[in-house]
Amino acid sequence: MTEHQVLGPASAGWSDYVGTAAAEDAVATLGSPSLYELAGVDRERWTILGIDIAVDATTSVTVYAFDRQSSGLVSVDEIERLGWESGQIPVSAFPVSADRVDAFIEDAFKRLSIRLVARTVRDQALVVHD
Template sequence: MNDDLRPTDPSSYRQPAPTDKDWSGTAAADYNLNVGTRDLYATAGLDRKQWTILGIDVNSYYGHSDISVYALDRGLFGVDDHEALKKLTESNDSVPVTRFHIPWESGIDAFVDEHFKSFNVYLTTNSMVGMKLQVTGEKEIKELPDAE
């Protein structure tokens, strides 16, 4: 399935930094193991016996979705358990992964619904980095105003 795999020059996976955008934060997700939902490995065309997905990139911009997974070829690097993964990381200062771009045209909502039972993103404006927000009130918006 991965016959078109092409090596690239090693580069670090660059996680978003507070200076990248106006907002930054964290995300968390849980696999959706319900019958009839998609398996992330199957969607990416990866054999679970060979590959371990270690990262997911989900981007949305101007109505376009870009989704990739970052996976370790366990056989290539002799990783068969978590201890071996830790040793690989310690000896290389990073984990060598391959990026698999997923051609997903149905939008991020559909991707999340089909692969995860929960998907949470928490963002704060970059002027708040390092500060905590304390919720002191709550209001439900019943109707969205017209776009200007």
């Protein structure tokens, strides 16, 4: 029997701080590697749908991608529809090799924003006063 892991919200031990993250793809420029090249994922076969970046004793990156070739689905709309209709989208994990993690993080995103707040006040509005 195959074990399936559901990708949910990020967690870390006690998860004292929780939050959100957002990223913007780096602008593809001639001569620079794409997200697919940085992760070592074949763009002709796979569609990247998720990325984990974990910082512990070391930093690791795992990319999660959908196999268009084996599913027969081509567009992101079809993949999204599959998720709504079946309640899940099957993905495969592609760990980025340790020697490529820094380059991946530096080159994959134009912008990367992470906001963490104390778990106890996660549903409260934090308002910055000058």
